[in-house]
Amino acid sequence: MKNFGKKIIINKLTALAKEIELASKKYFQEDSPLLSDGEFDSLVARYKKLKKENPNLVPDNDPILKIGSPPSSAFAKVEHNVPLLSLSNAFGQDDVIRFDESVKRFLGLEFSHELDYMAEPKIDGLSLGLKYINGKLFTAATRGDGKIGEDVTHNAITIRDIPKTISNAPEVLEVRGEVYILKSEFNKLNEFQRSKKEKIFANARNAAAGSLRQLDSEVTKNRPLRFFAYSLGTISHNLASSQKQLMKVLSNFGFTINEDRHSCRGVNQLLQTYEHICNKRESLDYEVDGVVYKVNNFSYQEILGARSNSPRWAIAHKFPPEESFTKLLSIEIQVGRTGTLSPVAKLAPVEIGGVMVSSATLHNEDFIKGFDNAGNRIRDGIDIRVGDLVSVYRAGDVIPKVKSINLAERTIDSKPFFFPNCCPGCGGKLIKQKDESVIRCHAGLSCRAQVLERMKHFVSKQGCSIEGLGKKQIISFYDLGWLSTPVDIFRLKLNHGKNSDKPLEKLANWGRKSAENLFDSIDDSRDLGLERFINALGIRYVGEVVSLTLARYYETWTVFHKKMLNIARGKTDDFEELNNIDGIGLKSAEELRIYFESKETEKLVEELLLEINVTRSVSRTVLSPVSGLTVVFTGSLEAMSRSEAKSFAEKMGAKVSNTISLKTAILICGAGAGSKLRKAKEAGVKVLTEDEWVKLVKS
Ligand SMILES: [Zn+2]
Known part of the structure; x- marks a missing residue:
């Protein structure tokens, strides 16, 4: 058994090492x-942790010792007289505090001493070392593995930010900095590449690297390559005594230097x-992936020196990752208020x-x-299993999503996940509609999970917002038999x-x-705004935004309700009107009709x-x-x-519709108007240009 465990760890380490390499x-x-x-950083962190816990099981081919890369044979080699090191990373405040403490310990300073630093954005580009002899650009070399880089002099001379000659320079001078591409120019570059059917770059950094290594x-x-200078290959006391001074010298x-640098104590x-x-x-026109802190004083920098891979006097404080690998602990099936079953990944916190x-x-x-909604294979058709490493990302403030999986830690005994064949909320039958990929429980009000979700939704902030009545209370009252519909809340x-x-x-x-x-x-x-009441009802495809649109349009419950009942009874012109409201899709309109048809709703x-x-x-008070x-x-x-115009019109109290009807009062006409303009003229609807409309609204 012990050997078996050892085998698993060796397999994991080897698999992770391969992925990293x-x-x-x-x-x-x-x-x-x-x-x-x-994703890359999180894989490396996992590997390092596993390695630390099992120091005697490390594979021979340890990739961590050679991150960076040997220079490509396509280029001549240049040896860096002073190694072009990378910076070690800080991933949180604690790492920065430890860095500051270790610097002071090394220098023999009191812990209470406040050191001077220079802080500057860490540009996500490609490091480049420029050697000048007697003021003339002699070689330009990439980092390579830190000791030997690639000779890209022929390309560097095409970059405008890099001076080809320097007056009053020392005999030998090596200036280091970052080659990068502005975000705005990156987008243009990709557009150009697309038009020429050439390679599209994944990001600005890769575009910069690919362009320099041509x-x-x-x-x-x-x-559109650019260059920021930020350090010297050798610390020269003749040129400057601190990082701050050096920037002036450069x-x-x-040289172009980054103006967004800060002296910190x-x-x-x-x-x-x-x-x-x-x-x-977000507002910077270049990609930044963190902030670099450098000890300002050069004599301190010299004492601190370097470890094998990185200097002791600087650190890169990285921004939190936008996506990261973590372990999938379990898969839970949640039943929504409309009966939709959603699988949720429970993850090791990340x-x-x-x-x-x-x-x-x-x-x-x-x-x-391993399939998308249209039945096409995704992730090469590989399924997701409990125990896998999954890459998770957040887009905006929405629920985190799983992007991809990594098989490095999948064990032989892992099993595919089987979706339940009855509702976990009530044991009821599940139905999968032909044109939808969702599976739903159709037990409605006899499904405990659905009733609880409806109730939670009813009392939520966007609904009738009842303080002190949360998930826990609802479950306990429901199980006591005190609450079974929202009405019971008020009783x-x-x-x-x-x-x-x-x-x-x-x-x-x-x-x-x-x-x-x-x-x-x-x-x-008990006093509830119309949009909140509509939302609280929890109708499918009628969320916060749709509810607001409906409330703005129909204004009062009496009107809204009457129209909905007409629609439920089959009055087509009222259905048409609903469907024509800007922002109401056919799906929402259909669901509203179905909802108000039911006796249960009534x-x-x-x-x-x-x-x-x-x-x-x-x-609607405007x-x-x-x-x-x-x-x-x-x-x-x-x-x-269009959407700005719409929300502006609504703010001014107008109702916005998609089509010309008897109700239409004004048609606002932009360039290239066609059939609607014709129709409006036929119907005698007032037609305004955009300018006239703005004038009218503001009068
Ligand atoms: Zn159910």
Whole structure:
């Protein structure tokens, strides 16, 4: 058994080592990454951890010792007199604090001493060493493996930011810096590549690396390469005594230096600068993957020296990864309020985009099996299994998603995941619709999971927002038989108040005060805005945005309800009207019709309206020359996008529709308007240009 465990670890280490080596080669030598930086870093971190725990099982071919890359044989070799080292990384505040402490320990300074540092954005480009002899550019070399780099002089001379001659330079001068491409120019470059059917670059860094490492300098010449200078190959006391001074010297030599650098005293100022650069990251026109801190004083730098791979006087504080590998611990099936079954990945907690993530969506059964919604193979058709390493990412603030899997840690005894064949919430039958990849439980109100989800949705912030009534309370009241529909919430005080047979205050964990508080907050929610009420009903494809659109359009519950009942009874013109509201799709319209057709809905709504008072949509208070009018946009607008124009019109109290009808009051016409304009003229609808419309609204 012990040997078996050993075997597994050796297999894991070897498999991880292979993955790292391959990814590293693709990244450094072929400039076409297999993995994102975050994914690569997380694999390396896993490997290092496993290696540390099992120091005697490390494979001979340890890839960590040779990250970076041997120079490609396509280029002549250049030896770096002073190794061109990479920086060690800090992944969090603690690492930075430890770095600062270790520097002071090494220098024999008091821990209370506040050291001077220079902090600057870490540009995601390619390091380049430029050697000048008697002021003339002699060689330009990539990092390579740190000791020997590739000679790319013929390409470097095509970069405008790199001076070819320097006046008043020392006899030998080596300047180091980063070759990069601006984000804006990167996009143009890819557009150009696409038009020529040439290789599309994955990111600006790869484009920069691929452009610099060209055999034909004519190609490099036409690439928008730039260069920031930031250090010297040798620390020369003759030139400067600190990093801060050096930057001035480099600038005087004619180099471009990054203006966004900061002098910092002590570790707290470093961390503040990090925040500052992190916040403006998106607005910078170059890719930044962290902040570099350098001990400012050159005599300190000299004492500190270097380890085998990195200097002791600098560190790169990396931004949180946007995606990362982590272990899939289990797959849970959640039942949504409309009966949809969603598989959720429970993960070993991992930091992504600065947030700890411990679960991610797995979309549906097909996704787990290795197919997309259209039945095409994804991930080469490899399925996802519990125990796998999965790469997780967040896009915006939405639920984290699983991007890919890595088989390095999959063991022989791992088993495919089987989707349940009955509902985990009620044991009911599952149905998979032909044209949908989702599986649903159709038990409706007899499915415990669905009822609980509907109830949770009803009381949520976007619904009637009842403080003190959360998931835990709902489950406990449901299991006691106190709540089975949202109506019961508003009867809780009547049925379970202090003078009732089963008073809430007598339940475990409840008391007089907390029970009163809950009843009060339920009473507070009896006045409910129309959009919140519609959303609270939990109709499929009718979420927050659609509810708001409906509330703005129909204004009052009476009108909305009447129209919905007409639609349910088959009145086609009302259905048409609904379907024509800008922002309402056919799917939502269909679901609304189905919802209001049901007897169950009729009863629920009737009972709810005895308990609550639905108020007009709050956003309809604006009085403007267009409030209440139905307007249609057509053609392409100049001043704003269609969606901006729409939300502006709604803010001004207008209703926006997609088609010309008897209700249309104004057609706003942009360039290239066609059939709608004709129709509007036929129907005698007022037609305005974009300018006229803006003037009218603002009058
Ligand atoms: Zn069910």
